[in-house]
Amino acid sequence: MKLTLHIWRQKNRSDEGRFVTYELADVDDHMSLLEMLDLLNERLIGKGEEPVAFEHDCREGICGSCGLVINGIAHGKEKGTTVCQLHMRHFADGDVVYIEPFRARAFPVIKDLVVDRSAFDRIVQAGGFVSARTGSAPDGNAVPVAKPVADLAMDAAECIGCGACVAACPNGAAMLFLAAKISHLGLLPQGQPERSARARAMVSRMEYEGFGSCTNYRECEAVCPKRISVNFIARLNRDFMKASLFNETIPAGKAAGGA
Amino acid sequence: MKLDARIPAGSLEEKWTRYRSTVKLVGPNNKRKFHVIVVGTGLAGASAAATLAELGYTVSAFCYQDSARRAHSIAAQGGINAAKNYQNDGDSVYRLFYETVKGGDFRAREANVYRLAEVSAAIIDQCVAQGVPFAREYSGTLSNRSFGGSLVSRTFYARGQTGQQLLLGAYSALSKQIGEGAVKMYPRTEMLDLVVVDGTARGIVVRDLVTGKVEAHAGDAVLLCTGGYSNAFFLSTNAKGCNATAIWRAHRRGAAFANPCYTQIHPTCIPQAGPTQSKLTLMSESLRNDGRVWVPKKTGDTRRPGDVPTGERDYYLERIYPTYGNLAPRDVSSRAAKRMCDEGRGVGPGGRGVYLDFADSIARLGEGVIRDRYGNLFEMYERITGEDPYKVPMRIYPAPHYTMGGLWVDYGLMSTIPGLFVLGEANFSDHGANRLGASALMQGLADGYFVIPYTLGEYLAGSAGAKVTPSHPAFAETLAAVATTTEKLLAVKGSRSVDSFHRELGAVMWDTCGMGRTAEGLKSAIAQIRALGERYWQDVRVPGAGEDFNPELEKAGRVADYFELGELMCRDALERNESCGGHFREEYQTAEGEALRNDTDFCHAAAWEWTGPGKDPIRHVEPLAFESIQLATRSYK
Ligand SMILES: Cc1cc2nc3c(=O)[nH]c(=O)nc-3n(C[C@H](O)[C@H](O)[C@H](O)COP(=O)(O)OP(=O)(O)OC[C@H]3O[C@@H](n4cnc5c(N)ncnc54)[C@H](O)[C@@H]3O)c2cc1C
Ligand code: FES
Numbered sequence: 001m002k003l004t005l006h007i008w009r010q011k012n013r014s015d016e017g018r019f020v021t022y023e024l025a026d027v028d029d030h031m032s033l034l035e036m037l038d039l040l041n042e043r044l045i046g047k048g049e050e051p052v053a054f055e056h057d058c059r060e061g062i063c064g065s066c067g068l069v070i071n072g073i074a075h076g077k078e079k080g081t082t083v084c085q086l087h088m089r090h091f092a093d094g095d096v097v098y099i100e101p102f103r104a105r106a107f108p109v110i111k112d113l114v115v116d117r118s119a120f121d122r123i124v125q126a127g128g129f130v131s132a133r134t135g136s137a138p139d140g141n142a143v144p145v146a147k148p149v150a151d152l153a154m155d156a157a158e159c160i161g162c163g164a165c166v167a168a169c170p171n172g173a174a175m176l177f178l179a180a181k182i183s184h185l186g187l188l189p190q191g192q193p194e195r196s197a198r199a200r201a202m203v204s205r206m207e208y209e210g211f212g213s214c215t216n217y218r219e220c221e222a223v224c225p226k227r228i229s230v231n232f233i234a235r236l237n238r239d240f241m242k243a244s245l246f247n248e249t250i251p252a253g254k255a256a257g258g259a
Numbered sequence: 260m261k262l263d264a265r266i267p268a269g270s271l272e273e274k275w276t277r278y279r280s281t282v283k284l285v286g287p288n289n290k291r292k293f294h295v296i297v298v299g300t301g302l303a304g305a306s307a308a309a310t311l312a313e314l315g316y317t318v319s320a321f322c323y324q325d326s327a328r329r330a331h332s333i334a335a336q337g338g339i340n341a342a343k344n345y346q347n348d349g350d351s352v353y354r355l356f357y358e359t360v361k362g363g364d365f366r367a368r369e370a371n372v373y374r375l376a377e378v379s380a381a382i383i384d385q386c387v388a389q390g391v392p393f394a395r396e397y398s399g400t401l402s403n404r405s406f407g408g409s410l411v412s413r414t415f416y417a418r419g420q421t422g423q424q425l426l427l428g429a430y431s432a433l434s435k436q437i438g439e440g441a442v443k444m445y446p447r448t449e450m451l452d453l454v455v456v457d458g459t460a461r462g463i464v465v466r467d468l469v470t471g472k473v474e475a476h477a478g479d480a481v482l483l484c485t486g487g488y489s490n491a492f493f494l495s496t497n498a499k500g501c502n503a504t505a506i507w508r509a510h511r512r513g514a515a516f517a518n519p520c521y522t523q524i525h526p527t528c529i530p531q532a533g534p535t536q537s538k539l540t541l542m543s544e545s546l547r548n549d550g551r552v553w554v555p556k557k558t559g560d561t562r563r564p565g566d567v568p569t570g571e572r573d574y575y576l577e578r579i580y581p582t583y584g585n586l587a588p589r590d591v592s593s594r595a596a597k598r599m600c601d602e603g604r605g606v607g608p609g610g611r612g613v614y615l616d617f618a619d620s621i622a623r624l625g626e627g628v629i630r631d632r633y634g635n636l637f638e639m640y641e642r643i644t645g646e647d648p649y650k651v652p653m654r655i656y657p658a659p660h661y662t663m664g665g666l667w668v669d670y671g672l673m674s675t676i677p678g679l680f681v682l683g684e685a686n687f688s689d690h691g692a693n694r695l696g697a698s699a700l701m702q703g704l705a706d707g708y709f710v711i712p713y714t715l716g717e718y719l720a721g722s723a724g725a726k727v728t729p730s731h732p733a734f735a736e737t738l739a740a741v742a743t744t745t746e747k748l749l750a751v752k753g754s755r756s757v758d759s760f761h762r763e764l765g766a767v768m769w770d771t772c773g774m775g776r777t778a779e780g781l782k783s784a785i786a787q788i789r790a791l792g793e794r795y796w797q798d799v800r801v802p803g804a805g806e807d808f809n810p811e812l813e814k815a816g817r818v819a820d821y822f823e824l825g826e827l828m829c830r831d832a833l834e835r836n837e838s839c840g841g842h843f844r845e846e847y848q849t850a851e852g853e854a855l856r857n858d859t860d861f862c863h864a865a866a867w868e869w870t871g872p873g874k875d876p877i878r879h880v881e882p883l884a885f886e887s888i889q890l891a892t893r894s895y896k
Contacts, residue, residue, distance in 0.1 A: 058329075132389045
């Protein structure tokens with residue numbers, strides 16, 4: 001098939017950026033969207049032009065590297081799919097396709113379609129863990145975890161940290177990402193001792209990083225390639241409220257702005 | 260070059276305990292004075308960096324992705340082994356040890372494998388404590404599944420995303436240390452060379468992948484945890500960025516490369532669909548717990564799978580290997596699939612595929628149970644192929660997946676360059692000529708959480724070496740060498756893209772150094788790779804600049820290394836005149852087409868020494884002594 005592509009080109013963080021149009025022929029049904037971009041880049045290199053920079057690694061929907069807005073929708077219109085798993089058989093000959101980076105205040109563009117999502121890492125560094133010194137763990141079966149609880153924790157833990165939720169949110173909020181992490185650890189018995197401190201440290205870091213607040217648009221859930229449910233956001237809110245009420249001290253180094 | 264494995268004295272069961280209780284330790288107040296450089300933050304690197312920082316060392320960690328959470332370990336699906344014997348089905352440390360050595364076709368070092376089996380149980384405890392949501396029974400206890408090459412059920416898993424969950428566990432431990440300032444993390448940074456001072460590893464040269472800036476870091480020890488080199492084949496199940504650059508450049512600086520020809524071709528991958536395909540996707544081996552592998556009995560049978568009556572199907576794994584059946588180990592299953600296709604009984608486009616059929620399990624257990632066990636894998640299959648595996652059997656074909664070879668290391672995981680340690684898939688240590696499923700995650704975490712904290716301490720406590728800073732001339736020299744390579748790549752300004760060369764190299768590797776190898780094929784491959792490599796340096800086109808975000812330049816450096824490594828893989832395969840594990844030389848097989856090992860001449864690890872570009876490398880050997888296990892013909896029948 002033949003496609004008309006409008007692709008966002010931006011030299012670096014300070015460049016203004018613009019759409020550039022490319023006509024691409026010989027696109028095959030079997031290709032993934034990223035393989036289609038490989039083909040475009042192959043042609044651009046052949047013509048002596050600079051290829052389009054985009055982020056990717058596993059190409060199987062698990063590493064969370066890839067993330068593009070396709071015709072206005074983060075990861076494209078197929079539900080529960082990352083762009084690396086989006087196949088061209090979902091497009092038709094003659095289609096016009098707009099490809100842009102994830103846009104959010106907290107995700108500055110690095111080049112073309114590549115954005116900086118390191119804010120997510122800093123949120124995790126603020127408290128997204130269970131402190132378990134290597135070698136100090138009790139037997140794995142010492143604390144039973146009811147299957148439904150383990151399953152629900154796993155539903156939340158499936159988050160791949162791609163940032164589509166932020167890109168889709170009109171407020172640029174990171175609530176679904178955060179809720180997934182807080183719920184995953186907060187549901188498990190191992191996550192209890194630090195549960196309140198975790199919620200407060202991560203929320204304040206999120207605010208510090210410039211993410212917006214949640215006003216229940218639910219756009220995040222609609223684009224999430226792992227179909228993480230917004231119900232987890234309610235859990236996050238509960239944990240955060242409780243933590244604020246009891247106002248425990250936040251361990252040093254985890255406070256907003258720290259590290 | 261001397262290969263001293265430094266295996267502690269004592270019986271197999273005592274070695275590690277004794278080592279741990281007698282090893283020299285670094286005093287608690289001195290640890291922070293030691294700067295440890297950790298390259299790679301997948302399972303091996305993240306677990307090592309977090310644990311060393313907890314102990315008090317000053318750690319810098321590097322990865323090429325934008326976040327440590329995206330390392331290739333994230334893609335592991337099926338599970339992680341541990342000798343917990345929770346199932347009471349006869350497992351033990353010894354059995355895990357024995358099966359791993361046998362699975363590796365008796366080409367691994369006994370002492371290392373035994374230690375791996377010994378620490379395996381603690382890995383599960385550690386991960387559970389971190390909040391890894393392993394699958395559970397209704398009783399609340401941990402679940403297990405079976406994996407190939409084993410008669411017990413010892414694989415722990417988190418749906419089809421075990422690697423993801425284990426990595427998120429290690430990443431969260433690492434993140435805690437970063438947050439507390441104990442680890443300095445450098446994401447989007449690629450190691451391009453190793454700095455060697457007076458014969459010891461004292462630093463690295465890296466390129467910032469955003470700005471293109473090249474700089475050096477000095478340290479007291481360097482840990483390479485940079486993963487495997489399956490991408491030498493271009494098409495593999497590895498992530499696109501996986502590369503051999505860190506280990507290869509360390510090899511060029513003096514680290515011996517062991518058993519490069521031991522590569523694992525995984526039996527259950529989605530067959531290639533077209534010429535523009537950029538990677539292959541694995542369908543977890545765990546599927547073989549419930550899926551049955553078959554091809555039509557007739558050659559050239561083009562009927563749809565549902566139209567082939569049971570009597571006309573050949574469930575060849577069950578037929579040839581009745582004891583292990585569909586759970587025969589990977590190398591054995593892959594070769595059997597190839598044989599079926601070579602006989603003209605393959606299915607799908609080009610006849611390069613076999614069926615993995617769930618119909619019987621769905622009938623027995625119901626679709627719900629199958630969905631619960633493998634839902635995400637089935638979805639992934641459907642997304643890629645457009646076919647619904649609940650209704651029609653999956654089509655699968657072998658693909659390059661894992662590399663057992665890697666930098667040679669001693670018992671303490673130290674390479675032939677003192678101070679350079681190698682962990683995880685990047686080393687050659689534990690899997691011999693073939694790795695059993697669910698053992699790579701185990702090894703990566705064993706190395707990082709439980710082995711390196713002791714063995715690194717031993718090295719640092721013994722090394723009273725003076726501090727080295729980047730002002731040492733060796734750093735300027737290494738920086739200059741890196742700059743020269745980059746400039747050279749950019750200056751070629753030829754006519755062909757990096758990928759086009761990489762594809763061509765991959766095709767040669769797959770045809771000659773893949774599932775079946777011959778002396779003749781390997782000799783011709785060495786010549787072809789040399790010629791193609793020369794053309795690469797004359798005709799590759801790398802657009803853009805060095806001081807910029809430039810993915811083509813990143814790829815160009817990696818592919819340059821694959822040419823040299825590819826040649827070494829072929830050389831190693833050519834010199835090893837036997838078949839063992841993943842290394843199958845057509846000339847050496849039994850009447851039934853099984854691997855024919857030669858223990859008289861090849862019961863050793865081959866470790867190659869670099870002698871210079873274009874020069875023949877030197878092959879050294881480390882004899883393998885089997886004290887606890889009797890060498891036997893590996894049979895899964
Ligand atoms: C699809 C798939 C499924 C698998 N499933 C299983 C399974 O179920 N069970 C099992 O046991 N094993 C499985 N494996 C194998 C297993 O996942 C890997 O062997 C293991 O995760 C490797 O871990 P690692 O830490 O050694 O390396 P990796 O996870 O590959 O990490 C490498 C790290 O090094 C960094 N790096 C690489 N090069 C450089 C450089 N030059 N400079 C700086 N940083 C660099 C990367 O950024 C990354 O952080 C699977 C493998 C694949 C491909
Ligand atoms: S490239 Fe890994 S999720 Fe798309």
